[in-house]
Amino acid sequence: MMAGGLALLFGVMNICNFAHGELYIIGAYLAYFAHVTFGLNPILAILVATLGSFIAGVLVEKVFFSTLRKRSKTDWVMNAFLVTLGISVMFQNGAQLVWGVKYRGITQYWEGNIQITPRMAIAADRAIAFLISIGAIILLWWFMRKTTLGKAIRAVSQNERGAMLVGIDLNRIHTLTFALGSMLAGLGGASLLSLIPAYPFAGVKPNIRSWFVVTVVGLGNVGGSIAGGFIVGLLESLAYYFLGQGWQDVASLVMLMVLLLLKPSGLFGSEVKGVLER
Secondary structure, three states: OOOHHHHHHHHHHHHOOOOOOHHHHHHHHHHHHHHHHHHHHHHHHHHHHHHHHHHHHHOOOOOOOHHHHOOOOOHHHHHHHHHHHHHHHHHHHHHHHHOOOOOOOOOOOOOOOOEEOOOOEEEHHHHHHHHHHHHHHHHHHHHHHOHHHHHHHHHHHHHHHHHOOOOOHHHHHHHHHHHHHHHHHHHHHHHOOOOEEEOOOOOHHHHHHHHHHHHHHHOHHHHHHHHHHHHHHHHHHHHHHHOOOOOOHHHHHHHHHHHHHHHOOOOOOOOOOOOOOO
């Protein structure tokens, strides 16, 4: 979900969002307070976190990027990149100031395990988080393909000037796109609260993982990022199983380096040629 959100932002708005992990943290914190402090059931807590992340995305886009877009012309990519780094540092330190470095997590949303075979079972929390991510991906696909707003987002990603000529409001689409990407990150943080507790720096590792995915498949490729998430996850799981703890990071980095050498446009990209292709 996080990789899909990153790809969406880059494909439509040309933003390398290095504050994506902080939006993941917002979802985790909101889910924690909704579930633990206010006693909402898991589904409602995750929905509250999803909606809150969407609103946070709207606010961030309006406060920072909408203003930046009016002032930045040729330097948009670099300026937007620097802004996201600033947002990341600002949020991490702000969260540390408000909530401290205390871990806020839960033991589980749902009790029990789901038995796959007589010798293998999956925790209900993990299985339901997986189903939530699949459902979110299906809903995103339906929204982008079947709704007017979704088609407008795709039009802007293909040609901004052409989209403007047919009456599409770029500011509205940019705000919606950023909010959708933020919502996906927040939903990820809320769904995995029992595995990764909320604390000011909880989004760093998920952010790095999602950047691995979008780089492997090609920047801006939303559909490819979904397949890439499975590829990277499977590779890391196999490395962990056969080689031991810590090797999953090595496997991801090796794959990324080899891919950047041979096909820097990514598995599903087509614009940049690698060493062998040339």
